[in-house]
Amino acid sequence: NKLKLIGLSGSHRKDSINKKLLDAVVQELPSDVTYEYVDYSNVPVFNQDHEEPLPSSVEDFKEKVESADIILIATPEYNGSIPGVLKNGIDWLSRPAGQSSLKGKVAGIVGASPGRGGTLKSQLHLRESLSHMDVEVPNQPRLMLSFVDEKIQDGRLILNEQKRDVVQNLIKRLIDTSNRYKKDGVLV
Numbered sequence: 001n002k003l004k005l006i007g008l009s010g011s012h013r014k015d016s017i018n019k020k021l022l023d024a025v026v027q028e029l030p031s032d033v034t035y036e037y038v039d040y041s042n043v044p045v046f047n048q049d050h051e052e053p054l055p056s057s058v059e060d061f062k063e064k065v066e067s068a069d070i071i072l073i074a075t076p077e078y079n080g081s082i083p084g085v086l087k088n089g090i091d092w093l094s095r096p097a098g099q100s101s102l103k104g105k106v107a108g109i110v111g112a113s114p115g116r117g118g119t120l121k122s123q124l125h126l127r128e129s130l131s132h133m134d135v136e137v138p139n140q141p142r143l144m145l146s147f148v149d150e151k152i153q154d155g156r157l158i159l160n161e162q163k164r165d166v167v168q169n170l171i172k173r174l175i176d177t178s179n180r181y182k183k184d185g186v187l188v
């Protein structure tokens, strides 16, 4: 059985550098992993009063995430943390109580910034939240891309060889972790 990886962006804007980062990362996926970009920009602002029934956009989002083995999240840092839109999406995925779409998933976190920071704080906060939800996020390798504007050519983000190595190691780690889960059938 092929593994399925989905990509989520913490930014919905058209020219998002984090969407471009996702595009660059998935170039390195082996051919036996399928990929789908999941756009959840139509998911409403979370409100616990609207959980029953779930909005259809949320149903669709949850279904797509549940179909995946691995979730790759590329996110900016907003004010030293996770963008609200991403946290909002994750909060929906965690609901209704006991029906989290993220349980037992493996997630990889990457991020790009135009400045020096490279989204480190955002990644740490996201890791903390995902771990709280029993999502397995490998600790290493970490992909943080700073000064990204210099790395865009013809609208695409170009990774240098060193970063491509990091990407390949990250992908390998995500696949190994997911396969281990599948084999054991339980979270360890």
Ligand code: FNR
Pocket: 011, 012, 013, 015, 016, 017, 018, 019, 075, 076, 077, 078, 079, 080, 081, 112, 113, 114, 115, 116, 117, 118, 119
């Ligand atoms: C930012 N940006 C930003 N960058 C950073 O490195 N650390 C930060 O704390 C913040 N804070 C922040 C807050 C808000 C509300 C915005 C809109 C932006 C800049 C951010 O990295 C930049 O806009 C990126 O281009 C956003 O990512 P996308 O949309 O290009 O993927």
